[in-house]
Amino acid sequence: MDSMIHELRDVCSECTLLRERREPPRSAPLMQRSDHEAPSVFRPQNMLRVARRQKGLHAGDVPPLCVLDPDGDLVRFVRARRGATRSAFWACYHTLMWEWREGDRHYGVIGSAVGASFSVLVAEQLFVSGCRLLVSISSAGQIADASPPPFHILIERSLRDEGTSYHYLPASTYAEADGGLVELAARAFAASGAPVLRGATWTTDAPFRETAATVARRRAEGLLAVEMEAAALYAFATAGSHPILCLAQVTNQLGNGADDFEKGEENGAALTLRLIDSFAAVWLESTTAQVP
Numbered sequence: 001m002d003s004m005i006h007e008l009r010d011v012c013s014e015c016t017l018l019r020e021r022r023e024p025p026r027s028a029p030l031m032q033r034s035d036h037e038a039p040s041v042f043r044p045q046n047m048l049r050v051a052r053r054q055k056g057l058h059a060g061d062v063p064p065l066c067v068l069d070p071d072g073d074l075v076r077f078v079r080a081r082r083g084a085t086r087s088a089f090w091a092c093y094h095t096l097m098w099e100w101r102e103g104d105r106h107y108g109v110i111g112s113a114v115g116a117s118f119s120v121l122v123a124e125q126l127f128v129s130g131c132r133l134l135v136s137i138s139s140a141g142q143i144a145d146a147s148p149p150p151f152h153i154l155i156e157r158s159l160r161d162e163g164t165s166y167h168y169l170p171a172s173t174y175a176e177a178d179g180g181l182v183e184l185a186a187r188a189f190a191a192s193g194a195p196v197l198r199g200a201t202w203t204t205d206a207p208f209r210e211t212a213a214t215v216a217r218r219r220a221e222g223l224l225a226v227e228m229e230a231a232a233l234y235a236f237a238t239a240g241s242h243p244i245l246c247l248a249q250v251t252n253q254l255g256n257g258a259d260d261f262e263k264g265e266e267n268g269a270a271l272t273l274r275l276i277d278s279f280a281a282v283w284l285e286s287t288t289a290q291v292p
Contacts (some may be wrong), residue, residue, distance in 0.1 A: 030166040038109050038241065051091040060089035061130025063099055063108035063196060065280050068119055068136040070229065072111035077269035084109070092216050094118075102277045105284070116164040116205060116232035117226035121238055123244070133243045133283055135276050138227035140201065141210070141255075150263050152196045152275060153248040154185050157231035159223060162205040165235035174200065176232035180237050181245050181283070188282040194275055196215040199224040201248055203231035245279065247272075 008140060069075050075098055078084040082100040085106055090097035097108045108131075112121045123134055141151055146288040160166070165175050182198070189196040202223045204210065210226060218226065230246040237244035249268055252260035264271070 004050060013062075015189050028268065030163055031171050032168075034168065036168060045128045047086070047093075047123060047194045048091045048129065051093055055091060056207065056211045057091050060128065062087055062090050062097060063106040064130065064132040064170070065107045066097075066131040066134050067107060067109040067276060068113045068122065068134065068233075069109050069111045070137075071267075073263065073269045074137065074272055075109055075111035077266055077273065078107075078109060081270075086247065092122065095122055102273075102280075107276075107278055107280075109239065113229075114161040115228045116172055116203060119229040120164050120232045122170075123233060123242070127240070127242050132243060133280065134233075134245075135279065136229055136233055136244065136246045137272050137276070138229050138246065138248045139261075140157050140225035140227040140250045141207075142225055142250050142253050143215060144199075144222070144224045146197055146224055146253050147195075148253060149250045150268055151260075152194070152272070153201065153219075153224055153250060154182060154189065154196050154198045155199055155201050155227075155230045155234075155246040155248055156182055156196040156283070157200045158227075158234060158246070159200065159202040159218070159221070160231045160235070162228070162232055164232035166201075168232075168235040168239040172292045175203075175231040176238070177234055177246065178237065178243065181243060184282050185245055185279045188278040192274060192278040192279075194271060196247075196275065197224060201230055202226045203228060212240060215254065224248075226254075247275065 067074060078100045079098055084098040084100035087097035087099050095110045095113060097110050099108050101107065110122055113119045119136060126134060140153065155177060157176045159173065160175055186198060200223050202218045204226055207228065225248050227248050233244050234247055236242065249263065249272060251263050
């Protein structure tokens, strides 16, 4: 018995030593970053140069006005109704771009760029390929009881509950839109007669982990909807001084409504295009950039 007690004491002593030697808990790697202003070794222009060589593409600019369309509804609409054609100069390995014109405004749209990391991966390539203005239109789930879906939100800021934004900006609760762009968009939307709410959203990487407790917390924080791209795109925009505007098309009540994911006529694409085009027209009038 005595020998057993001594063995137990020895084991406990070893456990105590291990606890004392163990390093204190470290914060997540995303929170440890402090080199946000340092240039990256891997650059989008370098990858695109290789992609052009491998695909046999000539160098050239994509349209100055570009749209990210995660659901692909706008892509289908402009191909069917605007005769959009595949871009000859978009060299991205992972996506296709479709081009068309609204009057004298030249657009390119990319479908199925879902999620924070993928949308920013594409946005990085767009802004070294000739894009001057980027609009993202996310499909979103309703949090606040502001209006029955479907409806649009002009996103002023988004809660950073994803990983990508932390590679571009130090840790903070929200990623903010450019205030000037938001005001331009609000003016354009008001003139168009389309009802668009303004406010904050929640950007998540895990849509199927939206628990009741977390949704209630986000509602109490005043967030209107949950989507998957805005926080990352706004962080990228701020870090690189890129003009990016994020809209949300609220289409569902988190899968709990009888009419969830119904977007209206043309899957909402006609209205979405009207909003984007009205904003682009005002932006072109206001900017001193020489956009063809």
